[in-house]
Amino acid sequence: MTMTKRDRSGDPASAPADAPSIPAAPGRRSHVPGDGSAASAAVEKARKDMLSDVRPRRRTRIGADVVCEALIRQGVDVFFGYPGGVILPLYDVLGDYPELRHILVRHEQGGAHAADGYARVTGRVGVCMGTSGPGATNLVTGIGTALLDSIPMVAITGNVPGALIGKDAFQEIDINGITLPMTKHNYLVRNADDLPRVFAEAFHIARSGRPGPVHIDITKDALQQETSAPHPSEEEVVAGLPGFRPTTEPNGRQLKLAAAEIAAAKRPMILAGHGVLHAEAWDELRAFAERTQVPVAHTLLGIGAIDETHPLSYGYMGMHGWKHVNRAIQSADLLFAIGMRFDDRVTGNVRTYAPYARIVHADIDPAEIGKNVAVEVPIVGDAKAVLRALLAMVPETAPEARAEYFAQLAEWRRESESSSWHGSGAWRDGLLSADYVVGRIGELTNHAATYVADVGQHQMWLARYTGFRQPNSHLSSGGLGTMGYCVPAAMGAALGRPDRETWAVAGDGGFQMTFQELMTLVQDRIPVKIALFDNKKLGMIRQWQEIIYAGNYHSATLLGPDYIKLAEAFGIPGFKASKPDEVDAAIRAAQAVDGPALVWFEIAEEQNVFPMMPAGKGLSDLIEKWGGADE
Amino acid sequence: MTTDGANNGRPPAGAPETPAHAVPPPRALPGGGETRRHVLVAIVLNKPGVLNRVSSLMRARNFNIESLAVSHTAQPDVSRMTITLRGDDVAVEQATKQLYRLIDVLKVQDVTAEPTIEHELALVKIRSTEANRAEILRLVELSQGRVLDVTAESVVAQVTGSEADVDSFVGLVRGYGIKELVRTGAVVMARGAGSIEEAIRR
Numbered sequence: 001m002t003m004t005k006r007d008r009s010g011d012p013a014s015a016p017a018d019a020p021s022i023p024a025a026p027g028r029r030s031h032v033p034g035d036g037s038a039a040s041a042a043v044e045k046a047r048k049d050m051l052s053d054v055r056p057r058r059r060t061r062i063g064a065d066v067v068c069e070a071l072i073r074q075g076v077d078v079f080f081g082y083p084g085g086v087i088l089p090l091y092d093v094l095g096d097y098p099e100l101r102h103i104l105v106r107h108e109q110g111g112a113h114a115a116d117g118y119a120r121v122t123g124r125v126g127v128c129m130g131t132s133g134p135g136a137t138n139l140v141t142g143i144g145t146a147l148l149d150s151i152p153m154v155a156i157t158g159n160v161p162g163a164l165i166g167k168d169a170f171q172e173i174d175i176n177g178i179t180l181p182m183t184k185h186n187y188l189v190r191n192a193d194d195l196p197r198v199f200a201e202a203f204h205i206a207r208s209g210r211p212g213p214v215h216i217d218i219t220k221d222a223l224q225q226e227t228s229a230p231h232p233s234e235e236e237v238v239a240g241l242p243g244f245r246p247t248t249e250p251n252g253r254q255l256k257l258a259a260a261e262i263a264a265a266k267r268p269m270i271l272a273g274h275g276v277l278h279a280e281a282w283d284e285l286r287a288f289a290e291r292t293q294v295p296v297a298h299t300l301l302g303i304g305a306i307d308e309t310h311p312l313s314y315g316y317m318g319m320h321g322w323k324h325v326n327r328a329i330q331s332a333d334l335l336f337a338i339g340m341r342f343d344d345r346v347t348g349n350v351r352t353y354a355p356y357a358r359i360v361h362a363d364i365d366p367a368e369i370g371k372n373v374a375v376e377v378p379i380v381g382d383a384k385a386v387l388r389a390l391l392a393m394v395p396e397t398a399p400e401a402r403a404e405y406f407a408q409l410a411e412w413r414r415e416s417e418s419s420s421w422h423g424s425g426a427w428r429d430g431l432l433s434a435d436y437v438v439g440r441i442g443e444l445t446n447h448a449a450t451y452v453a454d455v456g457q458h459q460m461w462l463a464r465y466t467g468f469r470q471p472n473s474h475l476s477s478g479g480l481g482t483m484g485y486c487v488p489a490a491m492g493a494a495l496g497r498p499d500r501e502t503w504a505v506a507g508d509g510g511f512q513m514t515f516q517e518l519m520t521l522v523q524d525r526i527p528v529k530i531a532l533f534d535n536k537k538l539g540m541i542r543q544w545q546e547i548i549y550a551g552n553y554h555s556a557t558l559l560g561p562d563y564i565k566l567a568e569a570f571g572i573p574g575f576k577a578s579k580p581d582e583v584d585a586a587i588r589a590a591q592a593v594d595g596p597a598l599v600w601f602e603i604a605e606e607q608n609v610f611p612m613m614p615a616g617k618g619l620s621d622l623i624e625k626w627g628g629a630d631e
Numbered sequence: 632m633t634t635d636g637a638n639n640g641r642p643p644a645g646a647p648e649t650p651a652h653a654v655p656p657p658r659a660l661p662g663g664g665e666t667r668r669h670v671l672v673a674i675v676l677n678k679p680g681v682l683n684r685v686s687s688l689m690r691a692r693n694f695n696i697e698s699l700a701v702s703h704t705a706q707p708d709v710s711r712m713t714i715t716l717r718g719d720d721v722a723v724e725q726a727t728k729q730l731y732r733l734i735d736v737l738k739v740q741d742v743t744a745e746p747t748i749e750h751e752l753a754l755v756k757i758r759s760t761e762a763n764r765a766e767i768l769r770l771v772e773l774s775q776g777r778v779l780d781v782t783a784e785s786v787v788a789q790v791t792g793s794e795a796d797v798d799s800f801v802g803l804v805r806g807y808g809i810k811e812l813v814r815t816g817a818v819v820m821a822r823g824a825g826s827i828e829e830a831i832r833r
Contacts (some may be wrong), residue, residue: 371725
C-alpha cells in the first residue's frame, strides 16, 4: 500500500515555496517584547502564530474537511470521540474548526452514551466518533442503547483504506455488518465526493420520524481524498431518499374513531411514552388531559411528559411501577396509548393485560402498532399532531362527570403510596433507604435538575421517588438496559443543558463499569454531580435471586473501592452519607462544588424494589412484600 | 388484527360496565392465527447491501424466508424482490411493516390474496438409463418442461410453473433418482394492467 503524505504549509519539513514566511525584522533587532518597535511586533506576531492552536494552513479541501463542515452545518457544537489510526486524518483538520468542541472521552462507549445524553436533553442529534476495529466495536453498546430508546444519534467511524477492506488489515472489522441490524440506517463511504450527501442524509434520517442512530463508516482514503462536492439542500436530501417518508399527520378517519372512543369511555387512561417527549408534545398532552379529564400514566421513558404534581398525572406504570397505576390500567375501559410501544416491562403477560380495555394506539412508527398488543384504533402520526388534532375533536368533560372514577383512583393511590416504604429514611438494618435518598435529591434540586439513571434498583427508585416536573429531565436506558450508561450520559447531558444541574444517579455495579469518564469530567470541566448508591451488591440481581431463584445469591456481591479516595484520585471532591441525617448535608456539599462532585451513599444492602411484577406474570400479580417485611 | 372495529373480545365503547367479579376473557395476542404461505413483493433501491439489510431484518425479527428472488427492474436504480415465507397474516403484516422501516425499501406488497402469475424455474438432473430414458423424456414433455442435456446416465430437465407444478414434477421423477436439483424460487406479477413498480416510478 502507498501512504500519501499531504503537503501542508504548516509542516515546515514540506512547506511549499509559496508558504507565508515569517516577516524578516527590519533594521535594529530587539528581543524586548512590547518595546514598541516594528521588530518586536514582528517577533511577537511570529511567536503568536507559532504557539496558536489554530494555524491557518494553505491546503485543499479533503474528505475530513467535509465531515467538519457537515457537522457545523447540522448545528453540532460538541461531540465525543477517541482518535485512532484511520480516523487521524479527521483529527488532523479538527483544529481548523474551532466551532466544533471535541470531547476526548476515555472509552468509546462513553462517547456514544454521552452523545445519547446530549441528544436526550436537547432534542438534537448527538454525535460520537471512533476509529476502526476496537474503537468501532466499543461504540456498539451505545448505538444499541440509542436504537432501543429511539435516540437521534450519528456515530462516525474510520475504516481502513478502501483497498484494504476485506483483507483483515490491522484494526479492520466489518463494523458496517455489525451495526446494520442495530441502526436506523448505516453507510460505508469509500469516496469523499459522497460525504456531503451521506452526512446530510444521516442527520435527516436520525432526527426525522421515529428518531434513531445512524452510523457512518468512512475509509481512511476517503477522509484524505480531495473533493469539491457541495453540500446538498434539505430538499435535495428528501428527494434522494424516496424510501423514507415518515407519516407525521394522522388520518382523519382514525382520529374520529379515537375521539368517539374517548368520548364514550368511563374509565379511560392515557399512557404517555417517550414519543410525547420526542414530539415536544407535553403542552398538548396536558391540554388534552385537562379537556377530556383523562388521567395520565407514563412509561419509564415517558417520565416528564407531564408534571407529576399535576392533578391528572397518575404515575409510573409497569413491572416496578406504582401499584395504583397498574391497578387502574387493569380496570380501565379505554387505554389511549401515545408514543409508547407496549414493551413487555409495561404489559407483563399480554393475555391478562388491561382485560376490560379497548385500546387506541397512536405512534409515529406503523410497525409498533399491533406488534405487541392488538388494538382497536390504530393511529399513525406524530404525537404532537395527533394530540392537536384530537383536542379539537373531543368534547370538554367536567371533572365532576368523573367524580366516582377519580375518587376510586385517589383511594387506590393513597393505599399504594402508604404501603410502599417511604418514611424516616432508615431501613431495617439502620442504613440508608435508597428511596429516601432519591427523594432528597429531587427535593434539594427543586425537581429542576437533569437526573440520569444507570440500570438496576436505583433506576426504579429514581423513576418513582424523584418527583419529575420537567420534560427531558430524566435519562434512563430503558430499552436496552445498559449498565454503565449513567456517568457518560450525564456528561453529555450536562454539556447539552449547562443551565440545569446534572445528577448522575448510579448503582455501585454500573458505576464501576464506566467510571473512567470521571477523568473526562475533570479535564473538560463538566460539572456532573454523582450520587453513588452503594449497597455492595448487584441489587436487582440479588432481589431476583432472593425472590425467583430461592435465595441462591451467586455473583450478587460486589466489592468496591473506597469511593472517596477514588474520587480524590481523579481530583473530584467526594462526600459520604451513611445515615439519614447525613444525606442533606452531603447533597448540599456536592451542589456547592464548582465542578464535578461525588456523593457516596452507603445504602441498605438488602432493600428490594416493590411492588414488582415477576417476568411472565401480569400486572395484577404484583409482589409487594417478601419474607414478611414491608419494604 | 389491527383493523378498525375488531373487538378482541372487548366490550364495545360505551357498553355497560363489566361487573368486577366477571372473569375477563384473555386478551387476544397479535398473530397466533393460521399459518400459510405468503408472497411478498418488495421494490427496493439497488444499493450495496440492500439484500443483506432485508435478509438480516427477516432473521432478526424471527421470520423464516422460504425463497427469495432478486433482480433488476426496468429502472436501473431499482431492484425487485419476491419473498415467500410462512406465517399467519398478522405476523406477515408485521414483517411488511418492518421492511418498510428500511430506508432503501420503496414498497412492499403482500400479493398472496391477489390474482397473480407466479412462476419459478427448476433444473433437475435425473439419473437415467437406456431403459428408462424414453419414459423420463415423456414425463418432462407431459409437464411441459424442456430437456436441456442428455447423456448416457443423465437427463437435465427444465420445468417452470408454480411452486406446486415444480413440486409435482420433482415428485414424479424422484423415483428415478435426482442427482441435482436447483430452483430459482418464485417470481410473481400481478394480473391486469396495474403495476406495482409504476406507483414508485420517480
